[in-house]
Amino acid sequence: MRAVHSTNYDGPTGVKVLEIDAPERAADEVVVEVRAVAPAFPDLLMSRGEYQVKPVPPFTPGSDFTGVVVDGPPGSEFMPGARVAGCLSFGAAAERVAVTEDRLYPLPEDLDFVQGAAIPMNYLTAHFALVTRGHLAEGDWVMVLGASGGVGLAAIQVAAGLGAQVVAVVSSPQRATVALASGAHYAVLRDDVPLKVRDLTGGRGVNLVVDVVGGDIRNALRSLAPLGRLLAVGFASGEIPTVKVNRLLLTNTDVRGVESDYLWTAGISRIAWDELMSLYRKGFIKPVVQETGSFDDYGRALTKLDERQVVGRIVLTP
Numbered sequence: 001m002r003a004v005h006s007t008n009y010d011g012p013t014g015v016k017v018l019e020i021d022a023p024e025r026a027a028d029e030v031v032v033e034v035r036a037v038a039p040a041f042p043d044l045l046m047s048r049g050e051y052q053v054k055p056v057p058p059f060t061p062g063s064d065f066t067g068v069v070v071d072g073p074p075g076s077e078f079m080p081g082a083r084v085a086g087c088l089s090f091g092a093a094a095e096r097v098a099v100t101e102d103r104l105y106p107l108p109e110d111l112d113f114v115q116g117a118a119i120p121m122n123y124l125t126a127h128f129a130l131v132t133r134g135h136l137a138e139g140d141w142v143m144v145l146g147a148s149g150g151v152g153l154a155a156i157q158v159a160a161g162l163g164a165q166v167v168a169v170v171s172s173p174q175r176a177t178v179a180l181a182s183g184a185h186y187a188v189l190r191d192d193v194p195l196k197v198r199d200l201t202g203g204r205g206v207n208l209v210v211d212v213v214g215g216d217i218r219n220a221l222r223s224l225a226p227l228g229r230l231l232a233v234g235f236a237s238g239e240i241p242t243v244k245v246n247r248l249l250l251t252n253t254d255v256r257g258v259e260s261d262y263l264w265t266a267g268i269s270r271i272a273w274d275e276l277m278s279l280y281r282k283g284f285i286k287p288v289v290q291e292t293g294s295f296d297d298y299g300r301a302l303t304k305l306d307e308r309q310v311v312g313r314i315v316l317t318p
Contacts (some may be wrong), residue, residue, distance in 0.1 A: 001019070001020060001021070001022045001094060001095040001096055001135060001187045002017055002018070002019060002095050002295060003017070003018060003019075003020050003060050003093065003094035003095065003295075004016075004017055004037075004060055004061060004062065004093035004094070004295050004298045005017070005018045005020075005048045005057075005058040005059065005060055005276075006046065006055075006057055006058065006059055006060075006061055007057055007058045008048075008057050008058075009047070009048055009057060010048075010206050010239050011044070011047050011048045011050040011302070011306070012044070012045060012047060012155065012299040012300070012302040012303045012306065013299065014299075015047060015061070015230050015298050015299035015302060016058070016061075016299075017296055017298070018058070018294050020094070022095075022096050023094075023096055023097060023098035024098065025071055025072075025073075025098050026098065027073060027099055028073060028100055028101070029072075029073070029098040029099060030069055030071070030072040030073070030078050030084075030097060030098070030099060030100070030101055030104060031069070031070050031071040031072070031097070031098050032065075032067040032068065032070065032086065032096065032098075032099065032104070032106050033067050033068050033070050033095065033098050033148050033317070034065050034066075034067040034092065034093075034094060034095055034096060034318060035065075035066050035067045035068065035113035035117075035317065036065065036066045036067075036095060036113040036116070036117035036313070036315050036316065036317050037062045037064065037065045037092050037093045037117055037149075037295075037316050037317075038063075038064040038065075038117045038313045038314065038315045038316075039061070039093075039116050039298060039302055039305065039314055040060065040063055040064065040121060040122075040150065040305075040313075041149075041150075041234070041236060041293070042063065043090070043091060043302055043304055044302045044305050044306055045064065046059075046061060046090060047061065047132070047145070047302060052070065053089050053090065053298040055090055055303055056305075059090060059208040059245040060090065060091045060092070060093050061091075061092075061093050062086055062088070062090060062091060062092030062093030062094075062297070063088050063089060063090065063092055063093065063120070064085075064086075064087055064117050064118065064119070064120045064122070064291075065086050065087075065088075065092035065093075065097070065117055065220070066085045066086070066107055066113040066114075066116040066117045067083075067084060067096070067097075067113070068081060068082070068083060069081060069083070069084060072101075076101060077101065077106075078101060078104055078106075082106070082221060083106070083107040083109065083113075083136070084104045084105060084106060084107055085103045085104070085105045085106075085107045085116045085117070085119060085120050085130075086099055086103050086105070086120065087103055087105075087120035087121050088103055088270070089122065089261075090129070092294060093298060093316075094318075095260060095318045097286065098225065100116065102267065102270070103263045103264070104259065105120070105182075105269075105273040106272065106277075107215070107277055108277060108280065108281075109211055111280065113317075114289060114292060114315045114317070115119070115244045115287050115289060117313075117315050118150070118287035118288070118289055118313040118315055119154075119276070119285070119287055120273075121260070122150040122153075122274065122313075123154040123157075123158065123276050123285065123287075124153040124189045124260065124263055124269055124272050124276070125151055125154070125258065125260040125274065126151055126154040126155040126157075126158045126159075126210070127155055127158050127272045127276055128258060128260050128262070128263055128272060129155065129210055129231045129233055129260075129274075130142070130159055130162065130164075130200065130231075131157065131162070131230075131272075132262075132268070132272075133256050133257075133258050134208045134229050134232055134256070135229075136159065136164060136208060136232050137207075138163030138164070139161065139163060139164070139165070139226050140163075140164045140165070140206075140207040140208060141164065141165045141166075141167065141201055141204075141205075141206040141207050141208070142155070142159040142164045142165070142166050142167070142172060142206060142207065142208045142209075142210065142226070143153075143166075143167045143193075143197060143206040143208070143209045143210070143220070143223055144156055144159070144167070144168050144169060144179075144184070144209075144210045145169045145209065145211045145212060145213045145220060146169075146211070146212040146213040146236055147168035147169055147175070147184065147187070147211060147274070148168075148170050148171075148175035148311045148312075149172050149236065149310070149311075150176050150310075150312060151210075151212045151233060151234065151310075152168070152179075152210070152212055152289050153178070153179070153287075153312055154181045155210045155212075156168055156179060156182050156183050157182060157183045157279070157284050157285055157286065158276070158279065158284070158285075159208075159210075160183040160184070160185070160284060161183075161279035161282065161284030161285070162279075164187075164208075164252055166183065166184045166185050166186070167184065167185070167186045167187075167197055167200060168184035168186065168241060169187075169188050169189075169190050169193055169197075170187055170189065170190065170209070171188055171189070171190055171250050172189075175311060176188075177188070177316075178288065178311050178312070182220075182286065182288060183243075183284065183286075186200055187272065188200075188244050192225055193219045193220065193222075193311065194219050194222040194223040196221065196274040197223045201225070201313060205222075205223050205225035205226075205228060206223055206224060206225060206228060207224075207225055207227075207228050207229070208228065208229050208230075208231060208244065209221075209223060209229070209230040209231065210231050210233060210236075210311070211230055211231060211232055211233060211241075212233045212234040212236055213234075213235070213236050213237050214232070214234065214235030214236065214237045214238075214239050214240055214241050215235075215237035215239040215241060216239075216241065217230065217241040217255075218241070221243070221247060221248075221251070221253065221255075224251065224253045226252045226253070227252055227253070228253045228254070228255065229230065229253070229255075229256055230252075230253070230255045230256070230260050231256050232255060232257050232258060233258045241309045244253050249308070250257075250300045256295075271286055287313065288311065288312025288313065289312060289313055289315050290310055290311050290312045290313065290314055291314050291315075292314070292315050292316065292317065293314070293316050293317075294316055294317055294318070295316055295317070297314075297316055299315060301314045
C-alpha cells in the first residue's frame with residue numbers, strides 16, 4: 001500500500017510516498033481504509049525532529065483522518081463498513097491504518113470524508129481548551145489568537161456554539177473575513193490588541209484567551225478581565241512565552257496549559273467528540289478546507305504550513 005513517509009529530519013523536502021506492507025490488526029485494533037488526511041503543524045515540526053513527540057525516521061506522519069472500517073475485533077462498535085474519523089499522534093497518512101478504538105469516532109453520514117478529516121485534533125483541542133481547561137460559561141467573552149489557523153477557527157466555532165462572544169485576532173483584513181465567516185462576532189488586527197478589545201468589552205476585558213501563537217503575550221494578558229484565563233495551546237510563532245507572575249497576582253488572572261493528549265490518557269475524548277457532533281448538528285461546526293490534493297502533495301502542504309499560507313486546513317486523499 002501507499003504511505004507518506006518522513007524519511008529524515010530535513011523537513012518537507014524529506015517527505016515522500018513509499019510502498020509498504022499493509023498493517024496487520026492486533027487483537028484490540030480496528031483496520032481502517034483511509035479516505036482523507038489533513039496535514040497539521042505538528043507534522044511539520046516532527047519532520048524536523050522539533051516536536052515533543054519524536055518518531056525515528058522513516059515514519060508516517062498524519063494525525064487527523066477519515067475512512068471506512070474494513071476489520072475489527074468481535075463486539076466492536078466499529079464494524080466493517082462503518083464511517084469513522086480518527087486522531088493519532090502520527091501514522092495516519094497511509095492507505096490503511098490499524099488503530100485502537102479509543103482513537104476512532106463515528107462520522108455522521110451527512111459529513112463527507114474531506115470535511116470530516118479537518119475536524120478531529122483541532123476541534124477536540126479547542127473543546128478541551130475552552131471547556132475542560134477554560135471552564136467556558138455561556139455569555140463569556142473569548143479572544144482567539146491566530147484565529148485563521150486550524151485550531152483558531154475551531155476555537156471560534158466551538159466558543160460561539162457554546163454561547164460565547166468571540167473576538168478573532170488576525171494579521172490581515174483578508175484573514176479577518178475568514179474568521180467572521182466562520183462565526184466570530186468581531187475581528188481585530190493584532191496591532192489593535194488590547195485597546196480595541198477593551199473597547200468591545202466595555203473596558204472589562206475578555207474571560208478567556210485561546211493562544212496558539214505564543215511569543216510576546218503581554219498584550220493578550222492585558223486583554224483579560226479579572227479572573228480571566230489565558231489558555232496556552234501552542235507556539236506557532238516558534239517562541240515560547242515567559243510570564244511575570246506578579247502580573248497574574250496583581251490582576252487575578254491565570255495562564256493555563258492545554259496539552260490535548262490528556263483527552264486520551266483520561267479517556268474523555270469520546271465525550272468531547274459527541275458534544276462537537278451536537279454542535280455540528282446545530283450548524284456551528286463548519287470546517288474550513290482551503291484546498292485538497294493527494295498524498296503526493298504532503299510535502300508541499302507542509303511547506304505551505306511553514307510559510308503561513310494556510311487558512312483553515314489542507315486535506316489530502318490517497
